[in-house]
């Protein structure tokens with residue numbers, strides 16, 4: 205008793221291990237970088253994966269009106285079931301169903317953005333001490349979520365020389381009896397890759413063989429450039445159970461609305477317990493924002509195809525400009541995306557001997573040229589940087605000019621000869 209009193213004399217309030225272990229690698233790395241732009245040049249931020257920041261991509265008018273109607277209707281201010289309104293879930297089911305993967309409202313759980321959908325799925329599939337397979341490079345929140353829960357991350361390689369297809373042998377090598385699932389992100393952030401039907405089927409075959417459930421991060425579903433075709437994983441299997449995560453965020457250009465969902469694809473009742481678990485987990489938060497939920501049927505049914513096409517034309521056009529320009533810059537290797545909002549660019553770091561890694565390269569690029577690209581070390585993938593395709597076209601050329609000038613200045617050929625201007629020689 206007296207001991208207890210003594211202990212309580214001073215305040216000591218630590219935060220939980222789980223909170224302590226919730227580390228976002230992008231924030232960590234970007235916050236530790238020296239980002240001081242050149243005061244002579246206006247900043248061009250190619251780093252931020254938020255399509256709203258430049259104000260050049262008009263967001264969906266149908267969505268705007270649907271939410272206004274929801275507010276005026278005065279009927280969407282109370283609690284819903286924690287999995288969401290039936291009408292909204294039905295609309296998501298209709299939106300997601302394909303001829304080979306039909307789902308109904310009972311297969312849909314609405315969440316606060318796609319991140320929250322991923323959180324529920326990872327939490328529901330794995331226990332601490334188990335492991336989960338995740339793409340490398342990949343979206344950094346997967347690792348943040350898993351590691352805070354004590355779930356081991358096992359990264360499977362994506363192959364830049366094969367347009368970022370997954371290394372199938374590597375996936376198989378990583379699987380053991382403690383593997384609780386695999387995350388597949390198609391189309392991909394940060395790669396902008398869109399997988400072929402054949403590649404997705406090859407991944408599914410491994411899952412079937414090893415009885416591995418899938419979390420499909422399909423937040424960029426249908427977000428593919430003309431010439432590519434999108435297949436949902438679930439549309440290609442009758443045997444592998446899949447939790448597909450998506451939402452309004454990217455395709456409808458409203459990340460701040462925080463509306464996402466999980467669609468449970470489970471033709472063979474393998475996910476009976478997982479389904480129950482997901483509903484239980486949804487009750488921790490009591491469901492996402494009701495105004496946006498109320499607007500979902502209208503948004504998903506009535507957004508015009510022109511709206512999507514306009515966005516995609518913009519992305520593809522920027523991708524083509526970036527790609528053709530970067531290809532001409534000695535020391536850089538761009539990889540052409542087929543979808544989403546990003547492009548990865550390899551830095552042949554040995555040919556820039558004054559920089560040790562992508563982080564130093566990017567820091568100097570900001571300091572001299574006021575162009576900020578995201579170092580791919582954020583994705584644990586050093587010596588690449590990621591650019592966003594969302595920026596206004598007029599800024600793309602300017603950004604490329606500056607990056608070119610910068611690379612010419614620091615490029616040193618492998619034989620020691622400097623092919624650029626004013627460069628630094630030697631230093632190997």
Ligand SMILES: *Cc1c(COP(=O)(O)O)cnc(C)c1O
Pocket residue numbers: 316317318319320343389392393421423451453454459462463464
């Ligand atoms: C943006 C993004 C998300 C998160 O979306 P929110 O709905 O904003 O939570 C999930 N996965 C990937 C790959 C993303 O790029």
